[in-house]
Amino acid sequence: MTHEHRARRFGVEALTRVEGEGGLIVEVHEGELVDVRLRIFEPPRFFEGFLVGRDYTEPVDITARICGICPVAYQMSACHALEAVCEVEVDDALRALRHLLYCGEWIESHVLHIHLLHAPDFLGYANGIALAADHRAEVERGLRLKKLGNRIVEVVGGRAVHPVNVKVGGFYSTPSVAAMQDLADELRQGLEAAVDIARWVSTFPMPDHEMPEGTVLVSLRHPTEYPILGERLVSTTGLDISADEYLDHFTEEHVEHSTALHGRMLAGGDYLVGPLARFVLNADRLAPQAASLAAEFGLTPAERNPFKSIIVRAIETVHACEVALGIVEGYSPPARTAVPVTPRAGAGCGWSEAPRGLLWHRYELDDAGRVVSAHIVPPTSQNQPSIEHDLAHLIEHSLHLDDAALEALCEQAVRNYDPCISCATHFLDMRVVRS
Amino acid sequence: MSRPTLAVWKFASCDGCQLTILDCEDELLEIAAALDIRMFLEAGPSELLDHYDISLVEGSITTAHDAERIVDVRNRSGLLVTIGACATAGGVQALRNTADVAEYCTTVYARPDWIETLATSTPIAEHVKVDHELRGCPVSKRELVDTITALLAGRRLPITSHSVCVECTAAGNHCLLVADGTACLGPVTHAGCGALCPGLQRGCFGCFGPSEAANLDALHAAWTAAGISDDALHRALRTFNVAAPEFRDAAARLTSSST
Numbered sequence: 044m045t046h047e048h049r050a051r052r053f054g055v056e057a058l059t060r061v062e063g064e065g066g067l068i069v070e071v072h073e074g075e076l077v078d079v080r081l082r083i084f085e086p087p088r089f090f091e092g093f094l095v096g097r098d099y100t101e102p103v104d105i106t107a108r109i110c111g112i113c114p115v116a117y118q119m120s121a122c123h124a125l126e127a128v129c130e131v132e133v134d135d136a137l138r139a140l141r142h143l144l145y146c147g148e149w150i151e152s153h154v155l156h157i158h159l160l161h162a163p164d165f166l167g168y169a170n171g172i173a174l175a176a177d178h179r180a181e182v183e184r185g186l187r188l189k190k191l192g193n194r195i196v197e198v199v200g201g202r203a204v205h206p207v208n209v210k211v212g213g214f215y216s217t218p219s220v221a222a223m224q225d226l227a228d229e230l231r232q233g234l235e236a237a238v239d240i241a242r243w244v245s246t247f248p249m250p251d252h253e254m255p256e257g258t259v260l261v262s263l264r265h266p267t268e269y270p271i272l273g274e275r276l277v278s279t280t281g282l283d284i285s286a287d288e289y290l291d292h293f294t295e296e297h298v299e300h301s302t303a304l305h306g307r308m309l310a311g312g313d314y315l316v317g318p319l320a321r322f323v324l325n326a327d328r329l330a331p332q333a334a335s336l337a338a339e340f341g342l343t344p345a346e347r348n349p350f351k352s353i354i355v356r357a358i359e360t361v362h363a364c365e366v367a368l369g370i371v372e373g374y375s376p377p378a379r380t381a382v383p384v385t386p387r388a389g390a391g392c393g394w395s396e397a398p399r400g401l402l403w404h405r406y407e408l409d410d411a412g413r414v415v416s417a418h419i420v421p422p423t424s425q426n427q428p429s430i431e432h433d434l435a436h437l438i439e440h441s442l443h444l445d446d447a448a449l450e451a452l453c454e455q456a457v458r459n460y461d462p463c464i465s466c467a468t469h470f471l472d473m474r475v476v477r478s
Numbered sequence: 479m480s481r482p483t484l485a486v487w488k489f490a491s492c493d494g495c496q497l498t499i500l501d502c503e504d505e506l507l508e509i510a511a512a513l514d515i516r517m518f519l520e521a522g523p524s525e526l527l528d529h530y531d532i533s534l535v536e537g538s539i540t541t542a543h544d545a546e547r548i549v550d551v552r553n554r555s556g557l558l559v560t561i562g563a564c565a566t567a568g569g570v571q572a573l574r575n576t577a578d579v580a581e582y583c584t585t586v587y588a589r590p591d592w593i594e595t596l597a598t599s600t601p602i603a604e605h606v607k608v609d610h611e612l613r614g615c616p617v618s619k620r621e622l623v624d625t626i627t628a629l630l631a632g633r634r635l636p637i638t639s640h641s642v643c644v645e646c647t648a649a650g651n652h653c654l655l656v657a658d659g660t661a662c663l664g665p666v667t668h669a670g671c672g673a674l675c676p677g678l679q680r681g682c683f684g685c686f687g688p689s690e691a692a693n694l695d696a697l698h699a700a701w702t703a704a705g706i707s708d709d710a711l712h713r714a715l716r717t718f719n720v721a722a723p724e725f726r727d728a729a730a731r732l733t734s735s736s737t
Contacts, residue, residue: 114494190504193501202616205685304587
């Protein structure tokens with residue numbers, strides 16, 4: 044996989060603790076950074092190709108298989124888009140269950156990333172297992188909360204990875220009151236653990252770094268909620284659009300070093316989605332304890348240090364626990380498990396905030412309810428150009444570091460974005476070439 | 479006694495089956511203590527050794543490079559266990575096997591000439607010897623823990639051969655197919671999930687692939703009797719285990735009889 048150059052080269056074989064396979068190539072010539080490329084060589088799986096011809100009921104289960112880490116995000120965005128085509132809206136009670144299901148995925152995914160994938164970088168360990176040897180209580184606390192996130196997905200969705208209970212229009216079954224009461228008890232403890240975790244993460248040593256000036260942050264926005272199931276898309280440049288207008292403002296480019304497409308703004312330049320973007324654009328929508336923790340840590344919408352994404356993830360975990368607890372405590376079984384859906388010919392777009400950021404789907408159906416075309420834009424492909432630019436910026440200011448330290452810093456910085464290469468396709472071995 | 483070394487490998491997949499290892503929250507630290515995990519990129523360990531006592535393999539073979547890599551993995555492995563529908567049957571990406579991959583490339587990518595891919599997605603066992611298979615999309619956490627425990631104890635590996643129907647009956651569910659006429663693949667699907675979907679009033683959709691001695695003709699007759707179209711059955715068979723021979727052949731028979 045390595046190409047022979049006369050240049051000096053070094054690097055780690057595999058950039059690890061990311062979801063998927065890829066690599067990072069850094070080229071330095073006479074002390075000047077020449078190029079940074081995030082290589083993604085996850086083999087393509089062509090979901091948008093084989094969705095064509097499927098029944099409108101099927102993308103919910105099929106697109107979940109794009110990513111085992113955030114299947115709920117795929118299911119929700121697919122439901123939103125297909126319901127837009129069929130012109131149905133789910134009942135409030137069903138929407139609340141979807142919100143709860145999604146909170147479970149946020150908790151599971153964020154806590155996994157914080158403890159097993161990213162904390163080892165901040166605390167100087169090779170991985171989560173090594174971290175657990177010295178910080179067993181903290182890792183066990185994290186695993187318990189992660190388990191609760193999975194438990195929520197199981198109660199509402201039937202299964203932690205690739206839930207089976209979601210369909211266009213709602214659910215096949217709705218949870219019993221008893222199951223929800225058990226969840227409430229667990230969530231009260233879980234919320235306390237989430238607060239403790241956030242305080243623990245806030246003490247991590249933070250590299251002093253800001254993303255390049257002018258980086259545009261993009262997130263969904265909702266009139267009253269933190270935007271897990273957001274309605275509009277907003278940006279730090281004042282964009283405020285509906286899902287149908289997404290392609291009027293954003294596009295994807297195919298670059299040679301990646302089987303994930305690269306997201307771009309049509310107005311020019313790259314952009315960033317994910318926890319930090321969500322926080323910057325929606326800090327006023329956080330649940331009370333999450334908001335007070337942000338204030339306690341001095342985090343404001345002016346924050347631009349991507350290393351602090353891990354703190355935002357911890358705050359969002361607290362938020363997800365608070366929202367989930369509220370839904371569970373107010374639960375009574377919905378009047379119906381799903382709203383009736385009649386397929387119709389047309390096109391529709393839908394989105395939601397995956398743990399890693401905005402996930403947009405568009406489907407076109409024929410009058411028999413068959414998929415004519417499918418278009419999916421996952422968070423990591425949107426972030427890929429921004430990640431490259433942020434790394435370039437970081438490396439330019441860190442060339443005094445020796446190779447090992449520079450590589451470790453780059454890997455830590457890549458993980459700020461929790462890249463999901465299964466989503467974007469897949470990811471990482473890293474090489475630095477100095478000549 | 480030294481701890482057995484473990485490697486977890488990924489080929490074309492969604493990562494969901496290896497995530498199931500990390501989802502064993504109660505057992506994870508014990509597993510990590512009992513096994514010497516040396517290769518598991520998603521979790522961190524990345525030591526390339528000449529030999530691992532146990533290799534868990536996720537994903538299917540979809541590139542020429544991966545076809546070479548799985549042979550290398552086999553050569554480095556004592557026991558090789560495939561985990562999940564991609565590794566055991568080619569996964570949902572095996573839908574390409576009966577389609578035009580060049581057309582898919584054009585649908586998804588602006589520059590198809592930059593994409594390296596095979597025309598097929600194939601299970602690991604078509605390339606190398608596999609010692610044990612765990613079915614499912616994703617694998618069941620319980621079966622995963624049972625298998626790791628059995629490997630550690632030197633016990634015989636747990637093998638099930640019955641169908642979801644057996645699990646469903648044991649769970650006391652009423653039969654969705656017979657009683658309600660709901661499309662359900664339970665009679666021909668390998669057990670392992672605990673009849674999850676029927677318990678939620680949803681017909682089984684075949685995550686665990688064909689059971690042993692699956693009678694697809696009888697299923698076809700039962701679906702027809704319930705008023706379900708051949709087209710619906712054709713699509714149901716063509717999802718996460720589309721390239722498993724029993725499902726693939728039954729779907730092909732439906733196609734040829736309708737044309």
